Amino acid sequence: MAGLYIHIPFCASKCIYCDFYSLAGSSHDTGQYVDALVAELKLRHRELAEPLRTLYVGGGTPSLLPLGQFARLVDAVGRVAPLDSVEEFTVEVNPDDVTAGYIAGLKELGVNRISMGVQSFDDRDLRFINRRHTARQALEAVRAIRQAGVHNVSIDLIYGIPGQTLDSWSRTVDQAVALGVEHISAYSLMYEQGTRLWVMRQTGKVAEVDDDTCVAMYDLLVSRLHLAGYGHYEISNFALPGYCSRHNSSYWDLTPYLGLGPAAHSYDGHVRRYNPPRLKSYLHNLHEGKCVFVTESETDWQRYDEYVMLRLRTAAGLCVDDMKARFEPRFVAYFLGKVQPLLGTSIVGDGTRYRIPESRIMVADAITTELMWDTPD
Incomplete structure (x- = not known):
């Protein structure tokens, strides 16, 4: 949907x-x-x-x-x-x-x-x-x-x-x-x-x-x-x-969506696009029958970082089976390796799903940073 x-x-x-x-x-x-x-x-x-x-x-x-x-x-x-x-x-x-x-x-x-x-x-x-x-x-x-x-x-x-x-x-x-x-x-x-x-x-x-x-x-x-x-x-x-x-x-669960208007973003499940935040240009181009969106290029590791960040914002957390369906095994292995030292302190999980406990939400950004890809692709 x-x-x-x-x-x-x-x-x-x-x-x-x-x-x-x-x-x-x-x-x-x-x-x-x-x-x-x-x-x-x-x-x-x-x-x-x-x-x-x-x-x-x-x-x-x-x-x-x-x-x-x-x-x-x-x-x-x-x-x-x-x-x-x-x-x-x-x-x-x-x-x-x-x-x-x-x-x-x-x-x-x-x-x-x-x-x-x-x-x-x-x-x-x-x-x-x-x-x-x-x-x-x-x-x-x-x-x-x-x-x-x-x-x-x-x-x-x-x-x-x-x-x-x-x-x-x-x-x-x-x-x-x-x-x-x-x-x-x-x-x-x-x-x-x-x-x-x-x-x-x-x-x-x-x-x-x-x-x-x-x-x-x-x-x-x-x-x-x-x-x-x-x-x-x-x-x-x-x-x-x-x-x-x-x-x-x-x-947060990466459902496809279309965004209309200046500064609006879109995602089709694979590619992200955005309209530049300029009303005059937007009106002119659409009057001429032209789209104004810019396509964003993402590496696989950038997609991984975004996925981890978005899923860990939610109480449902990150489901390993969902990750396996979206990414190659190396990404899943990387995540599981990075999350292990955080278990019991900043992350709770049972091997199938991981989330940030409510008591640590105020430092969620710092926790998520620990799970980001830290080597050039």
Whole structure:
């Protein structure tokens, strides 16, 4: 089964931490952009060699698109890939864009999952990171989504925000649990080069939250969500039973997917492609009937590194039989040799499956590095 990702790169304003490809402001021609997306889909739909299982519209801020333009997109998808096989259709929204009418319109188009960037239920945090909404608007948005009849809601949260305390983070987690949303993604604030936040740190205008506090925030998150019945199925993702993100899970288990729009990535099971993050070039080329993707070349060992990294992000871990089906015996032997010294301390496994225990998740990157290929191919 395959996935389809559609990128909407427009935002009303830019958050200080965001390094995703997005363009802030209100002057963008979203209609022209939807034309280009439809044109790209017509040119590339044969890359969807398997039935479409998941559809995800992300950004940017997809909720800036009028419902009529969403309808054009869905109609275009349906013309090249039957939508009756789609199990999960997600749209990302901002709380301040949400109305029950807008969500009901999305639901009529087949959307059955809403992912909302809340980030915090503390207004001080929200002002600092330059979010457009307030905590009250986030609460009202969840109620509006429920009122519209969508009962698969995911929210994003961020911890490690400068000025955020363990107590204020605790209140945010408790509020998320009280809402009863089906899925929660929680991320440590990252200082990505080129973002306003990175510049603020470099110029001494802000200091990072210390590691011990971030670890305490993560531990609090995990324990509270466990008590509330959420499964911790990936480093940053928690879900009530039956509500794991099927689309995002496809990235971690290497399911083929097609990505449309500037900065979107695709994977057909063997080859990775990406569209350069340049809107003007994207619009021009698609108007001329030309694809814009670039093909990425990967060595077998790069594929091995990626596979190990992705699988060990998940609670399911890495299945040796699956690895044997994807790689030559030398890769499996290499992995088994590298994992042996880590057993009992950083890795748990029984010879058939290996995973990073929850108690070591905060140092997962360091553990995974120990398993990477360290000799030139």
